[in-house]
Amino acid sequence: MNLNEPSPDLLRKLAERLGPKGFTADAVDLDPWLTDWRGRVRGSAAALLSPVNRDEVADIVRWAAAERVAVVPQGGNTSMVAGATPAGGALLLSLRRMNAIRGISHQENIATVEAGVILSDLHRAAEAAGRRFPLSLAAKDSATIGGLISTNAGGTQVLRFGPMRALVLGLEAVLPDGQIFEGLSALRKDNRGYDLRQLLAGAEGTLGIVTAASLRLEAAVGERIVAWVGMADADKALPLLRMLEDRIGDAIEGFELVPSVALELVLRHIERTRDPLAGKHGCYALIEAAFPSGTPAAREAIEAALMEAMERGLVEDASIASNEAQAVALWALRENISEAERLDGISVKHDISVPVSDMPRFMESATRQVEAAFAGARVIAFGHLGDGNIHFNVRSPAGQAAQPWFDANNAAVNRMVHDLVTAAGGSISAEHGIGQLKLAEFARIAGPARLDALRAIKQALDPLGIMNPGKLVPLASDPPAP
Ligand code: 2HG
Ligand code: ZN
Numbered sequence: 314m315n316l317n318e319p320s321p322d323l324l325r326k327l328a329e330r331l332g333p334k335g336f337t338a339d340a341v342d343l344d345p346w347l348t349d350w351r352g353r354v355r356g357s358a359a360a361l362l363s364p365v366n367r368d369e370v371a372d373i374v375r376w377a378a379a380e381r382v383a384v385v386p387q388g389g390n391t392s393m394v395a396g397a398t399p400a401g402g403a404l405l406l407s408l409r410r411m412n413a414i415r416g417i418s419h420q421e422n423i424a425t426v427e428a429g430v431i432l433s434d435l436h437r438a439a440e441a442a443g444r445r446f447p448l449s450l451a452a453k454d455s456a457t458i459g460g461l462i463s464t465n466a467g468g469t470q471v472l473r474f475g476p477m478r479a480l481v482l483g484l485e486a487v488l489p490d491g492q493i494f495e496g497l498s499a500l501r502k503d504n505r506g507y508d509l510r511q512l513l514a515g516a517e518g519t520l521g522i523v524t525a526a527s528l529r530l531e532a533a534v535g536e537r538i539v540a541w542v543g544m545a546d547a548d549k550a551l552p553l554l555r556m557l558e559d560r561i562g563d564a565i566e567g568f569e570l571v572p573s574v575a576l577e578l579v580l581r582h583i584e585r586t587r588d589p590l591a592g593k594h595g596c597y598a599l600i601e602a603a604f605p606s607g608t609p610a611a612r613e614a615i616e617a618a619l620m621e622a623m624e625r626g627l628v629e630d631a632s633i634a635s636n637e638a639q640a641v642a643l644w645a646l647r648e649n650i651s652e653a654e655r656l657d658g659i660s661v662k663h664d665i666s667v668p669v670s671d672m673p674r675f676m677e678s679a680t681r682q683v684e685a686a687f688a689g690a691r692v693i694a695f696g697h698l699g700d701g702n703i704h705f706n707v708r709s710p711a712g713q714a715a716q717p718w719f720d721a722n723n724a725a726v727n728r729m730v731h732d733l734v735t736a737a738g739g740s741i742s743a744e745h746g747i748g749q750l751k752l753a754e755f756a757r758i759a760g761p762a763r764l765d766a767l768r769a770i771k772q773a774l775d776p777l778g779i780m781n782p783g784k785l786v787p788l789a790s791d792p793p794a795p
Contacts, residue, residue: 316782318402319359319382327362327404330372335363335410346390346405347398350452351655351662354395354749358385358405365410367485367493367524374522374779375491377404383782386518388429388460391452393664394748396464396517396784403782408459411524417442422530423482423499428459428523435528444530447474447566451648459523465515467744469601469647472699473566474531476744477514483527484510489520489775499527512770517746518781520774535606538615539567539640542622542631543594547572547698548673550598553627554699557600560618564611567601568699575650575695582653586646589632598698599647650695654706658715660693661707661726667739669701676703679733683707686729687722702743705730727754747785756787 319327328336337343338360347356359382364370377384383403390397399405412429417438424439424446432446432453439446450456450468460466462484467476474480482499486509496510513520544550547570554568576597580586604611615633622628634640654660667675680692689710696704707726709718731741731754747755756764764787771778771786 315381316383316401316403316779317381319377319404320380323376323380323382324360326376327360327373331362331364331369335365335369337361343405346387346407349395349398350391351393351395353659354398356395356398356400356403358399359402361405361407363407363410367411367487370406370408370411370487370522370524371491371493373404373406374487374489377779378490378777381777381779383779384522385781386459386463386522388457388463389431389452389455391456391460392464392748393662393745394742394750396746396748396781397460398749400783406522408457408522408524411459412457414438415525417444417530419444421499424528424530425483425497425499425525426458426528427525428457428462430458432456432458432461439530440533443533445533446480446528447531448477448480451651458526458528462514462523462526463516463518464746465744467697467700467702469567469569469697471697471702471744472568473563478511480529481510481514481526482529484513484523485525486513486521486523489777489780493524494521497525497527515746517748517785519771519785520780522780532605534603535608536611537601537603537640538612539634539643540600540602540615540619540631541589541634541643541646542598542600542619542628543590543592544596544598544628546595547676547694549627550596550698551670551673553598553622556622556625556627557602557618560621561602561614564602564604564608565600566603567599569599569647569696570698570703571597571599571647571650571695572693573597574691574693575653576646578653578657578693579646579649582656583645583649586642586649589643589646590630592630594629599643601644651704654693654708658709659719660709660715661719661723661730663705663707663727663730663734663741664702664743664745665705665730665734665739665741666700666702666743667734667737669699671737672698672701672703675733675737675739676705679705679730682733683726683729687726689713690722690726697744700743701739728757731758749784752784752787755785759787 385399387397408429411427415425483497691708709715
């Protein structure tokens with residue numbers, strides 16, 4: 314794709330339009346935003362643009378289109394697949410200054426927010442208004458709403474509320490020619506054909522830039538109960554989840570699988586963490602149930618269900634948080650797995666899904682096959698079991714330097730895991746998106762119908778190919794994956 318570097322004229326015009334707070338081409342200012350969160354991809358950009366409203370965004374995009382210059386939108390820069398890392402002479406467009414919560418309507422049960430609002434700020438604002446925004450994930454203190462929408466983020470509450478797509482009711486976006494799509498009005502029913510909101514959600518900024526959204530809120534949590542259970546092995550987890558749902562219903566909204574190796578990593582690398590149970594277990598689950606205020610005997614119901622699970626041999630031991638601080642501490646054991654893994658050394662990452670009921674079998678057989686094929690490799694498979702989504706990560710052999718092993722084996726491990734997932738009818742990206750890191754594998758596996766449709770949509774909305782190039786949409790001209 315023949316994209317250009319911005320001309321000195323364009324950079325001057327942008328500097329004037331955006332002012333000193335909204336424009337910088339200084340290498341020091343740019344530096345922190347040029348590397349992805351995992352530190353795996355280093356990019357470069359001609360300038361960092363930080364507009365404060367949609368009209369500024371629209372001007373940037375229109376002017377960039379006129380010169381056929383790439384525009385790379387970025388929120389909190391927490392992509393797991395380097396989806397917001399720019400390349401070449403792109404304009405890096407940060408939405409972080411567009412961080413107003415425009416309103417929270419109790420009557421409509423909606424929050425209207427700008428793209429740069431940080432997820433935990435929205436949590437607090439909704440709570441202060443007596444409501445709740447239910448999506449949550451480990452990066453909540455830096456991930457922004459625009460990025461979460463653009464990647465259709467998942468997280469730990471998908472079981473009950475679905476991923477970001479399920480929570481977007483309205484969207485405002487700047488399209489690749491600079492037009493503003495005014496789709497904020499949060500109609501519960503709107504059947505005017507192709508749904509642009511849902512096309513932009515999960516598009517990773519390749520079809521336009523989300524500037525604001527209307528998001529579904531839920532009833533505030535009256536009582537939340539967080540439990541940590543030890544099980545003999547991962548096979549017990551799914552029967553346990555189904556049993557809890559039978560007894561408690563959809564109040565069960567988080568069910569996260571933590572293998573013992575993941576717990577050990579967290580306890581080793583993350584300060585102020587401790588094992589909640591006295592003994593060791595093969596596998597653990599973090600369970601969260603949330604009830605509206607006034608629900609009678611919520612805690613007793615969970616206690617009784619866990620007691621029954623113990624009698625049935627599904628659970629070996631359990632600890633239920635007795636206050637909010639303990640609940641936060643239990644969640645820290647789960648939310649820090651990724652960070653602990655990172656501190657332990659680079660690993661080959663996968664974000665896969667297979668049909669929920671097939672996941673225990675898949676985990677067992679894929680672990681066996683990968684560990685046999687790559688001598689000494691250590692699988693750590695954790696996460697959102699209830700959604701059929703596991704992070705099937707593969708670490709280097711113990712005592713071996715992680716980086717050289719990673720460099721030598723990353724591509725082959727990826728291929729093997731993705732082939733196993735595909736054979737099981739699954740997806741190579743359950744919640745992180747494709748970005749740059751999964752692009753070649755996506756191209757290899759997706760199949761012509763999916764790829765042709767993807768390219769046709771991209772071509773129709775962004776014929777110049779300026780929006781976040783090199784992400785999500787494999788070009789027909791790309792060389793085949795190695
Ligand atoms: C999580 O569930 C994140 O903690 C990160 O999606 C997963 O680092 C990973 O592999
Ligand atoms: Zn995850």
